[in-house]
Amino acid sequence: MTMTTLKGFTASDFRRRVLQDGEGVAERENGDHVLNPGVVLSGNGIRLKDAAVLIPVIDDGNDARVIFTQRTATLRQHSGQISFPGGGIDAEDRTPEEAALRETEEEIGLSRSFVETVGRLPDYISGTGFRIKPVLSVVRPGFDLTLNPTEVDEVFEVPLSFLMDPANHGRGSRIFQGKERFFYEMPYGERYIWGITAGIVRTIYERFYT
Incomplete structure (x- = not known):
């Protein structure tokens, strides 16, 4: 896939889009089952584990960046x-x-004093048994990070403009438990963003940038 990057994606515009849209936590959940109908369902008797992730969009001028681990x-x-x-x-x-x-804070040492939470996506149901609540945020520059070596090997940033360009949203598949499972994938240089994380990025695009 050829990597492309759009211009002019700011954190202030991201905040405006999220706040204007309103909170969507009561809307239909998203998840791995979107690309795998009938394979992964939230109501199939499996007890899901609740989790939350932070989508940290750094407010850094005309091209906001997103933190990944x-x-x-x-x-x-x-x-x-x-x-x-x-x-x-x-x-x-x-x-x-x-x-x-x-x-x-525990994983990468990002102090909450630098973070403004601005909204939340509908729950993302993973095929590995998690109900993930994605929290959208804007991060003020000037922070320091300290990685927890037992959980995180590395932290890197990706331009929001790259992530919100549908030309960078591919679809891949792997055999899991004898069945072919499909997922979104977004290669960025040597980085391979896929699965749940790419699915959440795709949800942000579909909700706020289409």
Whole structure:
């Protein structure tokens, strides 16, 4: 796939689009089942684990950037994959936003004092048994990061303009448990964004940029 990048995608415009649209948490859930009808369903008796991720859009002039993490190879779930910072919602977390901010601080050391949460996407149901609550945010520049080496190998940034260009949204497939499963994929240089993370990016595009 040829990588393309559009121009003029700012964090302030992202914030405006999200706030103008309103919060969509009550809308129909999204997830892996969108590309795999009948394979992954939220109401099939499987008890889903609640999780929250933060989509951190850095407010950095005319071309906002989004923070991603490269998970360590030793994690039990989604090891070695690219993801947004986040994790399980604990009993003491009053809201998904609080869980996403806490997990982000624990994983990459991004202080919540730099983060403005602006909305939330509908739940994303994963084929691995998670109900993920994606929290949308704008991040003020000037922050420092400290990675948790047991969870995160690396942090990198991708221009929002690249992520919101449908020309960069491919579809891939792999055999999982004897069946072909389909997913979105968005290669960025040597990085391979795919699966749940790419699915969430695609949801942002469809909701706010079409």
